[in-house]
Amino acid sequence: MRDAAVLGWAQTEHRRRAVGETPQSMVFEVVTRALASCEMTIRDIDVVIDAGSDLLDGRSTSNRAVIDAMGAHFKEEIKVAGDGLEAAIYALMRVTSGYSSTALVVAYGKSSETPARCQTLALSDPFYLRPLAVDALAAGALQARFYLHEYGLGSDAPALVAVKNREAGARNPYAQEKSPVTLEEVMASPELISPIRRLEACPVTDGACAVVIADRQTSRAASVRPAWISGTGHGADPYSPGARTLYRTESAARSARKAYAAAGISDPLSELGVLEVSEYYSYQELMLYEALGLCGEGEAADLLASGATGTGGGTVVNPSGGVLCANPLVATGLVRLAEAAAQVSGRAGEVQVDGVDRALAHSSGGLAMQFSSVMVLEG
């Protein structure tokens, strides 16, 4: 399937607090740079599809006030209430249906402006979860223990994810966390909610990302090397954490199966050179190895320990450092797409992995990875 491609992208240098930046100024910066990266101007864009958060912005229908910064005034524009990778899937549908030739995808999040844990506490329903103060961290901790217990793993197994990703993030000029950490430092970092420790949780980040997606004809004529989109999948699991088999992320597994079928992938471990996944907490990367078919159930810790997914491994997961090194909420999954596109087109700079023919981008959302999106890219 070579019906659409990612042609250009840009992300901010992610920071704990972007002093002097507004959502609009961050968006304007990445849109300008993303268009320049594929030698386009805003006049070449048919539709703008964006993801932002009313809660983070403190303003209803948050896109309304950001629309000019995105260059979406005088154009078709659609807001997606979810991660930016979901907006990219929408853009893909637009250009493959023939409705648009080019789409600009924009996502941004300024988490520094409100109390961080209140942002995900608002994901909880007001009857059953919020009165108990169940936020993303609490739900994640319950899922982490469920997973570790199911397979008899110690809490050092996910800690190794943090060591791997922080080692990689040190090379990424856009990352927020740029210093490597040792296993001892991860294990000794304070418990946030057990079994999740400080160094195993995503940071609070301000940042934005923009991506240009185009149809086949435009992509073939482009002056840059396209990152072809060969498969995608998206899905959700039940809302209530207790109604799910929590040691699996079914929505990610279903999304991956759908994307792999379209891309003709039967053995993802040997056929994917890079995966950029959304591990908001370290244990999630282990669960995603299994959901995305890199190994069987309960085998992720062994796969990680083998080095196969680390620097120099055959299937590098999160060469950018992943979400543990920068979490521009809402844009987090779109950053994964930008990184995956950069890998297959040989434009990943300092974090480039040699010889990547195919890469996967993944996003998740909701409590304990309720929502998943996957996109497969080819050079």
Added chain:
Amino acid sequence: MSESGSLKPDQVSGEARLEYRWAAGGTTGEFLQALRDYRRILGAVCGGCGMVAVPPLSYCEICGGDTDELREVGPRGVVTSWARVIEAPQGSPVEAPFRYVLVLLEGADTALVHLAPDDDRVDVGVTVVPEFREGRSGAVTDIKWFVPEG
């Protein structure tokens, strides 16, 4: 910096506070009433797949069927996961330290997210029972938390 030595304002502060009156709906209302008035925990029996869901909804999160009836479950249950909290988050109904737990109540097919004391006996596989509050208001916090049986 200007000649007067003053600093450029780099932010403005404000808040977006909204008061809500969220409709509980019939199913959740009945669940909360049973907690408050009878210290009973109700699950939703699905007319499609027969699954008993706790907490109950008017529809089934697994098969999409209608809820046929509400049925009492528990009060005993088994812990299927737990997580220790050392520093209480904003809005926490109990003081830290405490534990979040997933409890699979007797007669239920889905697990309830709730709280437990920070007691090392609270572990996967352990049987727990609810401790109800006095002065209940019709909220999921009418159960203070689940404590190890015996």
